[in-house]
Amino acid sequence: MSNLKSKVAIVTGAASGIGLACARRYAAEGAIVVGIDRNLSADWSSVESSAPHSRFHQLDVTDGAAQQAAIDATAREFGRIDILLTAAGVGDGGPVGMLDEATWDRVIDINLKGTFLSVKAVLETMTTQRSGSIITIASVEGLNGTEGGSAYNASKGGVVLLSKNIAMDYGRMGIRCNAICPGFIDTPLLHEVMDAMPEFKADVVRQTKVGRFGRPEEIAGAAYFLASDDASYVTGHALVVDGGYTAGHSHGIVQLMGLV
Numbered sequence: 494m495s496n497l498k499s500k501v502a503i504v505t506g507a508a509s510g511i512g513l514a515c516a517r518r519y520a521a522e523g524a525i526v527v528g529i530d531r532n533l534s535a536d537w538s539s540v541e542s543s544a545p546h547s548r549f550h551q552l553d554v555t556d557g558a559a560q561q562a563a564i565d566a567t568a569r570e571f572g573r574i575d576i577l578l579t580a581a582g583v584g585d586g587g588p589v590g591m592l593d594e595a596t597w598d599r600v601i602d603i604n605l606k607g608t609f610l611s612v613k614a615v616l617e618t619m620t621t622q623r624s625g626s627i628i629t630i631a632s633v634e635g636l637n638g639t640e641g642g643s644a645y646n647a648s649k650g651g652v653v654l655l656s657k658n659i660a661m662d663y664g665r666m667g668i669r670c671n672a673i674c675p676g677f678i679d680t681p682l683l684h685e686v687m688d689a690m691p692e693f694k695a696d697v698v699r700q701t702k703v704g705r706f707g708r709p710e711e712i713a714g715a716a717y718f719l720a721s722d723d724a725s726y727v728t729g730h731a732l733v734v735d736g737g738y739t740a741g742h743s744h745g746i747v748q749l750m751g752l753v
């Protein structure tokens with residue numbers, strides 16, 4: 494029997510990539526899914542086909558009042574909120590000396606403050622019902638530095654620690670909070686960042702031990718586990734899903750030894 498039957502899930506960044514894949518997976522597992530994104534999605538019908546009661550709110554996650562109103566409407570309509578997955582995010586940065594203040598503010602505002610505002614908006618409902626699973630989408634770039642990462646890495650490092658603190662503050666109220674740290678996943682965001690840098694792209698694939706970019710559905714699998722009751726004792730964790738990218742550096746030894 495489906496583990497998410499009758500659960501209510503909010504997914505931000507639900508119009509594209511990882512958020513859309515998570516929304517689809519939650520819907521396929523029986524949840525009612527409420528998507529939030531600043532853009533409309535041509536693919537939202539794929540969520541509605543498994544979960545006809547699902548909803549979509551077009552809003553910016555940095556607009557705390559609009560987001561709170563959409564989440565309050567969800568709680569009123571469905572009576573509960575069981576899962577929050579925060580995938581709304583942007584990729585931008587650059588070496589600090591070359592980075593303008595407006596770009597820094599935009600990345601931190603969307604990736605970090607947006608996550609804070611999404612979590613804040615579900616907490617009253619989750620603490621009242623004394624249950625809930627919050628899953629934030631951070632990044633392996635929130636665990637280690639990346640050349641030119643700066644604002645992006647700072648925002649994602651912030652998401653990792655924010656998630657651990659939420660787990661600490663709300664665990665005794667039945668709320669779990671975990672971050673997922675994806676490696677390099679084949680989404681529009683990845684292409685936006687990498688297509689102009691083919692050497693970087695090739696090196697990332699070389700450093701990824703399974704030898705390819707990840708698929709959004711492979712993040713959705715982890716997001717399903719963390720949302721489910723199978724993860725009832727998992728909280729405060731930053732789960733790396735990166736095809737081995739952060740397992741260690743590759744220096745060509747396996748090729749030298751004839752393993753590949």
Ligand SMILES: NC(=O)c1ccc[n+]([C@@H]2O[C@H](COP(=O)([O-])OP(=O)(O)OC[C@H]3O[C@@H](n4cnc5c(N)ncnc54)[C@H](O)[C@@H]3O)[C@@H](O)[C@H]2O)c1
Pocket residue numbers: 505506507508509510511512529530531532552553554555579580581582583584603604607630631632633674675676677678679680681682683
């Ligand atoms: N693709 C990767 O390699 C990768 C790796 C690690 C982490 N991530 C993270 O995963 C998350 C999803 O990224 P993706 O790769 O699926 O990219 P994507 O561009 O396909 O999806 C991001 C979605 O977030 C939405 N969004 C952006 N800013 C918003 C805002 N202010 N308010 C509401 N919605 C907003 C976009 O409209 C888009 O639909 C991001 O937080 C990203 O940083 C991605």
